Amino acid sequence: xSKRWWMVAGALLLLCAAPSAVMAAAESVVTVTLGQxxxxxxxxxxxxxxxxxxxxxxxxxxxxxxxxxxxxFFRAPGIHDGKEFDTFEPSTEKMVTITxxxxxxVTELGLYGKVFMLERGRFSPxxxxxxxxxxxxYSQDVAAASAATTIEGNEQANKFGVNxxxxxxxxxxxxxxxxxxxLYHNIFARxxxxxxxxxxxxxxxxPTGN
Amino acid sequence: xxxxxxxxxxxxxxxVLALAAALPAFAQGSADEAGVSLQRGTxxxxxxxxxxxxxxxxxxNGMIGGAIGYRRFVLDRWSAGGFVGLDLLGKFGxxxxxxxxxxxxxxxxxxxxxxxxxxxxxxVGAYYRKYYRTGADMSEFTPGxxxxxxxxxxxxxxxxxxxxxxxxxxxxxxxxxxxxxxxPDRRKLDDFLEDLKGTEADEMPLMYSNTESKTQLLxxxxxxxxxxx
Numbered sequence: 306x307s308k309r310w311w312m313v314a315g316a317l318l319l320l321c322a323a324p325s326a327v328m329a330a331a332e333s334v335v336t337v338t339l340g341q342x343x344x345x346x347x348x349x350x351x352x353x354x355x356x357x358x359x360x361x362x363x364x365x366x367x368x369x370x371x372x373x374x375x376x377x378f379f380r381a382p383g384i385h386d387g388k389e390f391d392t393f394e395p396s397t398e399k400m401v402t403i404t405x406x407x408x409x410x411v412t413e414l415g416l417y418g419k420v421f422m423l424e425r426g427r428f429s430p431x432x433x434x435x436x437x438x439x440x441x442x443y444s445q446d447v448a449a450a451s452a453a454t455t456i457e458g459n460e461q462a463n464k465f466g467v468n469x470x471x472x473x474x475x476x477x478x479x480x481x482x483x484x485x486x487x488l489y490h491n492i493f494a495r496x497x498x499x500x501x502x503x504x505x506x507x508x509x510x511x512p513t514g515n
Numbered sequence: 516x517x518x519x520x521x522x523x524x525x526x527x528x529x530x531v532l533a534l535a536a537a538l539p540a541f542a543q544g545s546a547d548e549a550g551v552s553l554q555r556g557t558x559x560x561x562x563x564x565x566x567x568x569x570x571x572x573x574x575x576n577g578m579i580g581g582a583i584g585y586r587r588f589v590l591d592r593w594s595a596g597g598f599v600g601l602d603l604l605g606k607f608g609x610x611x612x613x614x615x616x617x618x619x620x621x622x623x624x625x626x627x628x629x630x631x632x633x634x635x636x637x638x639v640g641a642y643y644r645k646y647y648r649t650g651a652d653m654s655e656f657t658p659g660x661x662x663x664x665x666x667x668x669x670x671x672x673x674x675x676x677x678x679x680x681x682x683x684x685x686x687x688x689x690x691x692x693x694x695x696x697x698x699p700d701r702r703k704l705d706d707f708l709e710d711l712k713g714t715e716a717d718e719m720p721l722m723y724s725n726t727e728s729k730t731q732l733l734x735x736x737x738x739x740x741x742x743x744x
C-alpha cells in the first residue's frame with residue numbers, strides 16, 4: 306500500500322476511535338460550497354473544467370437524515386475557448402481571423418437528502434442525493450478579431466437532472482462546520498449525456514450546528 | 516409598450532402588496548380569534564385566482580389563471596408544498612397561450628403585527644405549455660423555476676385571504692404562426708452538445724448575431740384564499 310493509502314486508513318481509524326457524537330434532529334444549517342467542476346462523459350468532449358459555487362439550506366428531520374434545497378452555479382470554458390482561427394464572415398463575405406470566447410454555464414435549483422452515517426466526535430460523513438431543474442447556457446463571443454464580425458450568440462435550455470455523492474464535515478465549534486463534498490450530476494439532455502463532477506470545500510452555519 | 520405594461524403590472528402588484536400590508540388593522544380584532552399558526556405541523560390549503568401573463572417584446576395582454584395548492588410547515592415559519600394551476604397567458608384573436616404549472620415550493624413565512632402574514636419562497640416545477648388554435652399548435656412539458664412573494668391576513672377562524680405574486684422562468688417557445696419566438700430552424704443547445712464533439716476550432720459551428728433571449732418570464736398576481744388546520 307502506498308503512503309497515501311496508509312494516511313487514508315489512519316484517518317479512518319481515527320474517525321472510528323473518536324467518541325460518538327450526540328446528534329439531535331430538528332437542527333437547521335445553511336451551507337456554502339466553493340470548488341471545481343469537471344465535465345465527464347460526452348460533456349467532457351465539449352467543455353473544460355471550471356468553477357462551481359453553491360448555497361444550500363437544510364433541516365435535519367431525523368438524527369440520520371437531513372433534507373433541504375440548494376442553488377448551484379457551474380461555469381466551464383468551452384473546449385475551443387481561446388483558440389485562434391480563420392473563418393468566413395457572411396456579412397462582409399471576407400475571411401477574418403478570430404479568437405473565440407466559448408463558455409458553458411449551468412445553474413441548478415433543486416432538493417436533496419443527506420444520510421448521515423458513522424458519525425464520530427466532530428466528524429459527520431454523509432451520502433447525498435438530489436434532483437432539480439438545471440438551466441444550461443452555451444455562449445460564443447469574439448475575444449479578438451482582425452476585422453468586424455457578427456459572431457456572437459447564446460443558446461439556453463432547461464432540463465431536469467439528478468445528483469448524488471458523498472461528503473464529510475467537521476464541527477469547528479457549536480453552529481459552524483467545515484468539510485468537503487463531491488457530487489456527480491447527470492442532466493437529462495436530448496440524445497446526449499451531460500454529466501459532471503463537482504468537488505468543493507463547504508462551510509456551514511446553523512443555530513445548533515447540524 | 517410591453518415593457519411599460521410589465522412595469523405597470525409590477526408597480527400595481529407592489530402597491531397592492533404594500534396596501535395589504537398596511538390594511539390589516541381592520542382584522543386586528545379577529546386575528547387572535549383566528550389564531551393563525553406558523554408552527555411546525557400546520558397545514559394550509561390554498562385556492563388562488565387572478566392575473567397571469569408571459570413576458571416578451573410581442574406578447575398578448577395577460578389573461579386569467581388559477582391554482583390550488585397545499586403547504587405544510589416543516590419547521591416553524593418554513594413551509595414546503597405544491598401547487599397545480601391553469602393559466603391563460605394571453606390570446607391573439609382566437610389563438611391562446613396556455614400554461615399548466617405543476618410546482619413544488621419552499622417558503623419562509625413571517626408575521627408583522629397581529630394580522631399580516633407575509634411570505635417569500637422559491638421552487639421548481641414541470642410546466643405544460645400549449646399554443647392552441649394557432650394553425651400550428653404545439654405542446655410540451657418544460658422545467659421551470661419560480662420565486663414567489665405574498666401576504667395573507669386572517670378573515671375568519673382558520674381562513675386567510677391574501678395576494679400572491681409569482682415570477683417563473685421557463686424556456687421560450689420557438690416562433691409560431693401567431694406567437695413570436697426564436698427561429699425554430701436554428702441550431703439549438705442540444706444540437707451544439709452533439710455537433711461540437713470532436714471538432715477542431717476552425718470546424719466548430721458558429722453563431723451569428725444569435726442574441727435573442729431563449730427564456731421567458733411568466734407572471735402571476737392572484738388573490739389567495741387559504742384554509743389552515
